[in-house]
Amino acid sequence: MKELVYRGKTKDVFSLDNGNYELKFKDDCTGKDGVFDPGENAVGLTIEGVGKVNLRMSVYFFELCKAAGIKTHYVSANLDDVTMEVLPAKPFGKGLEVICRKKAVGSFLRRYSEYIEEGADLNNYVEMTFKNDEKGDPLVTPDGLEALGVMTPAQYTAVKEMTQKITDIVDDEMKKRGMALYDIKFEFGYVDDEVFLIDEIASGNMRVYKDGEYVAPMDLSEIFFA
Numbered sequence: 001m002k003e004l005v006y007r008g009k010t011k012d013v014f015s016l017d018n019g020n021y022e023l024k025f026k027d028d029c030t031g032k033d034g035v036f037d038p039g040e041n042a043v044g045l046t047i048e049g050v051g052k053v054n055l056r057m058s059v060y061f062f063e064l065c066k067a068a069g070i071k072t073h074y075v076s077a078n079l080d081d082v083t084m085e086v087l088p089a090k091p092f093g094k095g096l097e098v099i100c101r102k103k104a105v106g107s108f109l110r111r112y113s114e115y116i117e118e119g120a121d122l123n124n125y126v127e128m129t130f131k132n133d134e135k136g137d138p139l140v141t142p143d144g145l146e147a148l149g150v151m152t153p154a155q156y157t158a159v160k161e162m163t164q165k166i167t168d169i170v171d172d173e174m175k176k177r178g179m180a181l182y183d184i185k186f187e188f189g190y191v192d193d194e195v196f197l198i199d200e201i202a203s204g205n206m207r208v209y210k211d212g213e214y215v216a217p218m219d220l221s222e223i224f225f226a
Contacts, residue, residue, distance in 0.1 A: 025051035052201030053221035089189030095131030
């Protein structure tokens with residue numbers, strides 16, 4: 001038996017009898033006014049089939065992370081049911097998003113356009129935001145995370161290092177296919193104080209460009225698995 005625990009924007013979460021959880025991937029994407037945007041904090045559109053391709057890509061990258069010695073919550077997946085079994089890692093706080101930026105686009109560019117040009121190199125810049133729709137996913141500093149009791153300095157260092165390593169793994173795979181990763185967002189959790197990558201690694205959570213043009217999530221998946 002499985003029991004619904006949480007209905008998310010892009011996935012539903014169920015508890016399993018063995019103590020693990022099941023993620024059910026949906027076809028909803030974050031965005032605004034019908035336009036996909038991984039940096040937005042609300043569902044903006046539905047793309048048929050995106051759940052399955054997000055799961056397929058997640059499995060692909062989770063396996064690469066495992067080979068690289070990076071711990072994740074991934075256990076197994078069922079592409080037909082569009083589900084993934086995962087370990088019961090605890091999230092940081094009430095939800096924390098970790099963004100790694102290789103190029104200046106999206107919300108970063110909107111915030112800092114006085115100081116930087118679109119597409120400028122950011123050298124795997126890492127920033128963290130609390131998942132809170134009403135407050136617009138506020139940015140939080142390492143000192144803030146510690147002061148609020150959300151994350152220790154050691155955990156922050158581990159998350160940052162893992163984020164940059166995984167980002168480079170994703171970017172290398174994109175380069176093999178003639179594309180470039182501009183930014184990507186992750187979520188992390190912990191089991192007995194050890195940090196794990198959780199959630200997903202999919203086209204809906206990243207911005208990828210080809211020949212200077214943005215590649216939409218479904219187009220990205222098609223190119224990636226061609």
